[in-house]
Amino acid sequence: MVPEGKNQPPGAGPPARRRTCIMHVDMDAFYVSVELRTRPELRGKPVIVGFPAERSVVLSASYEARAFGVKSAMPMAVAVRMCPQAVIIEPRHTVYYEVSARLMAIFESVTELVEPLSVDEAFLDVTGAIRRLGPPRGIGEMIRRKVASELGITASVGIAETKFVAKIASTRCKPDGLLLIGPDDTVPYLHSLPVGALWGVGAKTSDVLARMGIRTVADVAATPVSTLKRMLGATGVHVHQLSWGIDHRVVTPVRLEKSIGAEETFAVDTGDDALLHRELLRLSHRTALRLRSSGMVARTIALKLRFADFSTITRSRTVQTPVDSAQLIYAVALQLLESLGERAMTVRLVGVRAEQLEDTARTSLQLSIDRRDENWRAAEQALDEVTRKFGSKSVLPARLMEPGNEPG
Numbered sequence: 001m002v003p004e005g006k007n008q009p010p011g012a013g014p015p016a017r018r019r020t021c022i023m024h025v026d027m028d029a030f031y032v033s034v035e036l037r038t039r040p041e042l043r044g045k046p047v048i049v050g051f052p053a054e055r056s057v058v059l060s061a062s063y064e065a066r067a068f069g070v071k072s073a074m075p076m077a078v079a080v081r082m083c084p085q086a087v088i089i090e091p092r093h094t095v096y097y098e099v100s101a102r103l104m105a106i107f108e109s110v111t112e113l114v115e116p117l118s119v120d121e122a123f124l125d126v127t128g129a130i131r132r133l134g135p136p137r138g139i140g141e142m143i144r145r146k147v148a149s150e151l152g153i154t155a156s157v158g159i160a161e162t163k164f165v166a167k168i169a170s171t172r173c174k175p176d177g178l179l180l181i182g183p184d185d186t187v188p189y190l191h192s193l194p195v196g197a198l199w200g201v202g203a204k205t206s207d208v209l210a211r212m213g214i215r216t217v218a219d220v221a222a223t224p225v226s227t228l229k230r231m232l233g234a235t236g237v238h239v240h241q242l243s244w245g246i247d248h249r250v251v252t253p254v255r256l257e258k259s260i261g262a263e264e265t266f267a268v269d270t271g272d273d274a275l276l277h278r279e280l281l282r283l284s285h286r287t288a289l290r291l292r293s294s295g296m297v298a299r300t301i302a303l304k305l306r307f308a309d310f311s312t313i314t315r316s317r318t319v320q321t322p323v324d325s326a327q328l329i330y331a332v333a334l335q336l337l338e339s340l341g342e343r344a345m346t347v348r349l350v351g352v353r354a355e356q357l358e359d360t361a362r363t364s365l366q367l368s369i370d371r372r373d374e375n376w377r378a379a380e381q382a383l384d385e386v387t388r389k390f391g392s393k394s395v396l397p398a399r400l401m402e403p404g405n406e407p408g
Contacts, residue, residue: 031060191218263351297322298354
């Protein structure tokens with residue numbers, strides 16, 4: 001929001017009257033930070049969370065590893081070349097989901113208006129909490145203290161009047177910091193930044209703008225909207241508004257995930273049905289675990305295959321009764337695979353995804369005529385408890401313990 005009477009874009013009209021206080025709270029290297037709680041001897045060292053296979057990707061990297069150029073979603077082979085001394089830790093998704101649930105509970109103790117963006121970040125509208133909890137900076141520091149004392153990890157907090165500026169603030173104060181950008185400081189602060197700080201301005205858009213001599217947010221703000229529209233289409237209007245700190249989006253609480261899934265890239269492309277079946281079982285367990293940890297069930301199961309030539313197909317099937325059991329998910333995924341018939345090429349990647357999600361608390365899980373379905377659910381819930389205590393590889397289905405069946 002642009003402060004009344006100050007720093008308004010040409011033709012913006014009267015400014016909005018409503019003042020809000022929005023925070024963007026983001027954990028610092030979340031997966032790594034969670035792992036370092038039980039491995040404190042690795043603090044200060046380059047650490048990467050991900051599967052140590054050439055065609056896997058980096059899930060999280062410590063700031064010491066980032067200093068070597070390692071980034072999330074980077075191929076693991078590239079990351080290892082950049083930082084060969086890094087310690088690689090295989091992910092424990094069950095633990096991350098549990099910490100995430102406790103994190104969201106901390107946020108919800110401050111305000112009901114919490115919009116999760118991922119397992120480790122969220123927007124909070126604390127406008128209504130100021131009278132009860134004090135000024136915004138104090139609320140932000142309180143959240144950081146709670147996260148540190150209760151979860152043993154660090155958080156960065158950005159505070160502003162809009163989502164966009166709050167997100168910029170949290171990014172600029174990482175790691176383990178807090179930055180409040182007040183109403184009167186919003187536009188001057190934005191105008192000091194490079195154009196790539198604006199949402200929607202990636203490398204290609206930056207190149208287009210640079211050819212016109214537009215390299216900073218201040219340059220965007222000084223460019224007529226009509227010119228930006230000719231250059232960028234409808235995005236031009238959006239970018240111009242952001243350059244003046246205008247972002248009308250509100251914090252939308254309880255945004256449920258649209259789908260939950262898992263996929264793996266094989267170290268070597270395969271046409272082996274037995275290997276595909278085992279990997280589908282493994283991915284079904286990972287997907288089911290995430291469903292149960294999130295308190296969700298799925299009405300649709302989807303299969304994804306990427307072939308050696310990088311062509312990709314997906315197939316899905318809707319089930320009569322919502323599921324959160326790995327065995328039921330696996331049965332559907334197997335049917336989808338078999339429905340494809342003979343494959344012309346070897347498979348590079350396989351994935352399983354649960355879609356059309358519903359909250360378990362609001363969904364009546366009907367008992368199947370086949371009691372084995374309920375037996376599987378009970379067994380998997382017991383497995384969840386073992387996994388929480390002893391790790392994801394303590395107890396596995398027998399087929400997944402066979403040698404030589406590890407994914408890429």
